[in-house]
Amino acid sequence: MKRIQLEIVLGTLLVLLTTAMVVVLGFREPQRLEQYVVQQRAELIEFGATVFTNNCTSCHGSLGQGVAGVAPSLRDAHFFTERLAEVGWQGGLEDYIISVVTTGRQISTRPQLYAGMTGQAPVMPTWSEKFGGPLRDDQIRAVAAFIMNFEPYALGLVPTAVPLGPVVDESTPEGRGQVVFAAQGCTACHAISGLSTGNVGPVLDGLASRAGNTVAGLSAEEYIHQSIVDPNAYIVPGFAEGIMPQNFAELMSEDQLNDLVAFLLTLE
Amino acid sequence: MINSLIKRFNIPPRDQWREAIGKLIDDRVRIITAGLSIRELRAIMRGDPPTEKPNPRYKVITTSFVAHLRPRYYPAAATWFTHTLRLGFFTTFFFVLEIITGIVLMVYYIPFPDQAYGSVLAIESNVFLGEFLRDMHRLGAEAMVVFSWLHLLRTYFTGSYKGPRSFTWLTGVILLLITAWLSFTGYLLPWDQLAYWAVTVGTSITESGPVVGPALNLLMRGAPDIGTGGLLRFYLQHVILMPLLAILLISIHYYKVSREHSISLPAVVEETEMDPEKKKEATRRIDLIPDLLSHELFLIALGLFITVAILYFRGFASPLETHANPQQTPLDTKAPWYFWWLQGILKIDPASIIENLVNPLFEMFGLSYRVELSRLLDSKFIMGLMVPPALVLLLMAIPYIDRNPSRLARKRPFAIAWGVAWIFIVLVLSYMGTPEYGIETPAATRIIQDLAPEEGEGPLRLIPYPELENRQMEYIVGQDYGTDLCPGLSYYPDPESHPNDIVVGCPHLTEVFQTFSRRLIDAQIDGRLPGLNAKLIVEQLQADVVKVTPHVEWTDPSTGQAQTYYHIYFLHKDRAMDAH
Numbered sequence: 026m027k028r029i030q031l032e033i034v035l036g037t038l039l040v041l042l043t044t045a046m047v048v049v050l051g052f053r054e055p056q057r058l059e060q061y062v063v064q065q066r067a068e069l070i071e072f073g074a075t076v077f078t079n080n081c082t083s084c085h086g087s088l089g090q091g092v093a094g095v096a097p098s099l100r101d102a103h104f105f106t107e108r109l110a111e112v113g114w115q116g117g118l119e120d121y122i123i124s125v126v127t128t129g130r131q132i133s134t135r136p137q138l139y140a141g142m143t144g145q146a147p148v149m150p151t152w153s154e155k156f157g158g159p160l161r162d163d164q165i166r167a168v169a170a171f172i173m174n175f176e177p178y179a180l181g182l183v184p185t186a187v188p189l190g191p192v193v194d195e196s197t198p199e200g201r202g203q204v205v206f207a208a209q210g211c212t213a214c215h216a217i218s219g220l221s222t223g224n225v226g227p228v229l230d231g232l233a234s235r236a237g238n239t240v241a242g243l244s245a246e247e248y249i250h251q252s253i254v255d256p257n258a259y260i261v262p263g264f265a266e267g268i269m270p271q272n273f274a275e276l277m278s279e280d281q282l283n284d285l286v287a288f289l290l291t292l293e
Numbered sequence: 294m295i296n297s298l299i300k301r302f303n304i305p306p307r308d309q310w311r312e313a314i315g316k317l318i319d320d321r322v323r324i325i326t327a328g329l330s331i332r333e334l335r336a337i338m339r340g341d342p343p344t345e346k347p348n349p350r351y352k353v354i355t356t357s358f359v360a361h362l363r364p365r366y367y368p369a370a371a372t373w374f375t376h377t378l379r380l381g382f383f384t385t386f387f388f389v390l391e392i393i394t395g396i397v398l399m400v401y402y403i404p405f406p407d408q409a410y411g412s413v414l415a416i417e418s419n420v421f422l423g424e425f426l427r428d429m430h431r432l433g434a435e436a437m438v439v440f441s442w443l444h445l446l447r448t449y450f451t452g453s454y455k456g457p458r459s460f461t462w463l464t465g466v467i468l469l470l471i472t473a474w475l476s477f478t479g480y481l482l483p484w485d486q487l488a489y490w491a492v493t494v495g496t497s498i499t500e501s502g503p504v505v506g507p508a509l510n511l512l513m514r515g516a517p518d519i520g521t522g523g524l525l526r527f528y529l530q531h532v533i534l535m536p537l538l539a540i541l542l543i544s545i546h547y548y549k550v551s552r553e554h555s556i557s558l559p560a561v562v563e564e565t566e567m568d569p570e571k572k573k574e575a576t577r578r579i580d581l582i583p584d585l586l587s588h589e590l591f592l593i594a595l596g597l598f599i600t601v602a603i604l605y606f607r608g609f610a611s612p613l614e615t616h617a618n619p620q621q622t623p624l625d626t627k628a629p630w631y632f633w634w635l636q637g638i639l640k641i642d643p644a645s646i647i648e649n650l651v652n653p654l655f656e657m658f659g660l661s662y663r664v665e666l667s668r669l670l671d672s673k674f675i676m677g678l679m680v681p682p683a684l685v686l687l688l689m690a691i692p693y694i695d696r697n698p699s700r701l702a703r704k705r706p707f708a709i710a711w712g713v714a715w716i717f718i719v720l721v722l723s724y725m726g727t728p729e730y731g732i733e734t735p736a737a738t739r740i741i742q743d744l745a746p747e748e749g750e751g752p753l754r755l756i757p758y759p760e761l762e763n764r765q766m767e768y769i770v771g772q773d774y775g776t777d778l779c780p781g782l783s784y785y786p787d788p789e790s791h792p793n794d795i796v797v798g799c800p801h802l803t804e805v806f807q808t809f810s811r812r813l814i815d816a817q818i819d820g821r822l823p824g825l826n827a828k829l830i831v832e833q834l835q836a837d838v839v840k841v842t843p844h845v846e847w848t849d850p851s852t853g854q855a856q857t858y859y860h861i862y863f864l865h866k867d868r869a870m871d872a873h
Contacts, residue, residue: 032587035594039595040597046601046602047422047425050422050605051421058419058421061418068865068868070863070865071838071868074863075861161407164616174836183836
C-alpha cells in the first residue's frame with residue numbers, strides 16, 4: 026500500500042474513533058451535568074459553612090443555634106416553618122435569607138427578644154459589599170445555601186448530632202454553670218481552652234486567678250457577677266465598651282447566674 | 294416552441310446527452326476544486342500520476358485563495374519526520390483548535406468580576422459538552438506552549454535559523470512571546486483564586502520599574518488592583534488583540550517558509566557529500582497535492598484523536614478553584630507551570646549573591662569595608678524587568694551572534710552545548726519557581742496545608758464521607774488508637790456499580806491521621822514544634838456536612854510563647870471525589 030493510501034485509511038479510522046468518543050461523551054453528558062449540579066450545590070454549602078464560620082457565629086452561635094438576646098437560632102423549626110409568615114415575606118426562604126444578609130436588619134422585628142430600635146446601631150449589619158459590608162454576592166448565596174441545609178435538623182427529620190466537648194456533670198453548680206455558659210452563647214465571644222474559640226471578648230483562661238485583683242474593692246466572685254450583669258462597669262483594656270449585651274440579668278435566673286459564676290471561678 | 298428552447302439553451306441531440314451532462318458536472322467540479330476534474334480527484338485518491346498536462350494539481354495553487362498560501366512542493370528531505378517532527382504544524386493546529394473552542398466559550402463567558410466565575414461554573418454545569426470544551430481549550434493552550442517551545446528547540450538544534458531564515462527566526466521568537474501572553478491573559482478569565490493571584494503576582498513585577506513602572510502596572514490592571522477594568526483589559530487582549538497579532542505574525546512566519554526559503558533541508562543533505570542517487574531522492578519534489586495535503590489531513594485527524602482521547606479518558610481536567618478573593622492571598626501562589634522558570638528567576642537576589650561573594654574577600658584581607666548592595670539593586674526590578682527582556686533579546690539575536698556558517702551538529706559543538714545548557718538552566722529555574730523551593734512556611738502551617746491545601750483536593754478532602762459521618766471525635770496526636778480509628782465501622786463505597794465492595798473501618802481517615810501525627814511528631818523531635826499538643830477534631834455540623842479541624846498548639850522555640858494554628862474544613866456528603 027502506498028503511503029498516501031495508508032494515511033487515508035488510518036486518518037478515516039481516527040476520525041471515526043474520535044467521533045465515536047465525542048458521541049459517547051454526548052450520551053453521558055446529561056448525567057454528568059446533573060451530577061455536576063449536585064456537586065456544585067455541595068461545594069456551595071461547604072463554602073457557605075466557611076463564610077458562616079468567619080462572619081456569623083459571633084451572633085448566631087458556632088452551630089447556628091443562636092445567642093439569647095443577640096440573634097435567633099437558624100436551625101429551629103420556627104425559622105423553617107413560621108418565620109416567612111411572621112414577617113409577611115412573599116418569596117422563598119432562601120431568597121429571604123439572601124435579602125436579610127444583603128441589607129441587614131436596621132430594626133428588630135422581635136424587640137422583646139432581640140435588641141434593636143430606631144436610632145440605635147442596627148440589630149444586624151448590612152453584609153453585602155454593595156452597602157458597605159464585607160461579603161460578595163456569591164458569598165451571600167453560599168451562606169444562604171448553608172443555612173437552608175439546616176432544614177433536616179430543624180424539622181427533626183435527622184437526629185441532631187450530640188455536640189463535641191467534655192461530658193458535663195450537671196449535679197454540681199460548676200457543671201450547670203458550664204451548660205449555662207454554652208446555652209447563653211458566651212462561647213461565641215469568649216475563648217476558654219478546650220471549650221470555645223470566640224475572639225470578640227477577652228480570653229477567660231485564668232480568670233479565677235486574676236478576677237480578685239482587677240477592680241479594687243471587688244472580690245473575684247463580685248467582679249465576675251458585675252461583669253455579666255453590668256458589662257460596662259469595667260472594660261478590660263484593649264476592648265470596647267457596649268459590645269457585650271447588657272441584658273443577661275433578665276435572660277438568666279438568679280440560680281443560673283450563680284452557677285455561671287461558680288463555673289467561671291474554676292478557670293484557674 | 295420546443296425547438297426554440299432547444300436552440301436557445303443549446304441542447305444537443307439526444308445521443309450526445311450523456312457526454313454533455315458529464316461535461317456539465319465536470320465543469321462544476323473544476324470550479325469547486327479550483328481546477329481538478331473528477332478523473333483527477335480519483336487519481337489523487339488512488340495515488341496515481343496526474344491525468345492531464347500541464348499538471349492540474351499546480352493550477353489549484355494559482356486559482357484557489359486557500360491553496361495559494363501553500364507551497365507548491367517541498368524537497369523530500371525537508372519533510373522527513375525526524376527532521377521537523379511536525380512541531381510547527383502542531384503549534385498551528387492547536388492555535389486553530391484554540392480559536393474554534395474559544396469562539397464557542399466566548400458565547401457563554403461574561404467578562405465581569407461579579408459574573409465571570411458564575412459563567413464558568415455555568416459552562417461546566419449547564420452547557421452541553423461545556424466541560425469538554427473548556428478542558429479542550431485549556432489542554433490546547435498548554436499543548437500550544439509546549440509545541441512552540443519544542444519547535445524553537447528543533448530549529449535551534451538543526452541550525453535552521455541561519456542565513457536567509459534569520460528573519461523567520463525573529464518572527465518565531467515574537468510568536469513565542471505572543472503565545473505566552475495569550476496564555477497569561479487567558480489565565481485570569483475563570484476569576485478563581487488561582488487565576489486572580491497568579492496574575493496579581495505576575496503584573497506586580499512591572500511595578501518595580503523606574504518612572505513608568507507604576508503607570509505600566511496601572512495600564513495592565515486598569516486600577517491599583519485587578520477588578521472590572523483589569524478583567525476587561527485581559528479579556529479583550531485575549532480574544533481580540535493577541536489572536537489578531539498571532540494571525541498576522543503566523544502569516545509572515547509561514548509566508549517566509551512557503552514562498553521564500555522553504556523548510557530547511559537536513560544539514561546532512563545540504564552540506565555533506567552524498568551518494569548522488571540518495572541525494573536525488575532527498576531533493577525530489579513532494580507536491581502539495583496530493584502528498585503534503587493528505588499527510589496534513591492525517592496529522593489533523595491524529596491530533597484531534599489524541600486530544601479527544603486524553604479528555605475522554607480523563608487524563609486532563611482544567612482546574613477551577615474557589616471564587617477570586619482579593620482579601621485573601623492563598624498560601625501557595627503558583628504561576629502556570631510554563632512560567633515557573635520566570636518565578637524561579639524572581640527568587641534570585643543578585644545583591645545578596647554579590648555581597649556573599651565579595652564580602653568574605655574583604656574579610657580575608659582584613660578590610661573593614663563591606664559591600665551593601667541591597668539598597669542599590671532592587672532584585673525585583675533586575676530579575677523581573679531587566680533579565681527576562683534581556684533573555685528575549687538574546688534569543689532574537691542568536692542568528693546574528695552565531696556566525697558559524699555550518700549547520701552540521703558536529704561542526705557547531707559550542708552552539709549545541711550552549712543549547713543543552715540552556716535546557717538545564719530552564720529546568721533548574723522551573724524547579725526554583727515551585728513553592729517547594731526557597732519559601733519558608735512554619736511547620737504547623739505546612740503540615741496542615743499539605744493535608745488539605747486551601748485550594749484543590751489533598752488527602753483530607755479525599756476521605757470518603759462515610760468514614761467521617763457522625764464520628765464526633767477528637768483524635769489526640771500521640772495517643773494510641775490501634776490500627777484503625779473507627780472500630781465497628783463498615784460501609785459500601787460504591788453501592789450502585791460495585792454492590793459487593795465493602796470497606797471495614799476507616800482506612801483513609803486512619804491514614805490521614807497517621808500522616809498528620811507522624812509529621813507533627815517528627816517536627817517536635819527536630820525542635821520545630823516543642824511542647825506539641827495537637828488533635829484532629831471531627832464534628833457533625835449539619836445532617837450531611839462534617840467539620841474537620843486539624844488543631845496544633847506548640848511553644849515558639851525563639852520567643853517561648855504559646856502558639857496555636859488550626860484550619861477548619863467542611864466536607865459535604867455529595868462533594869466531588871475526583872479533582873476538577
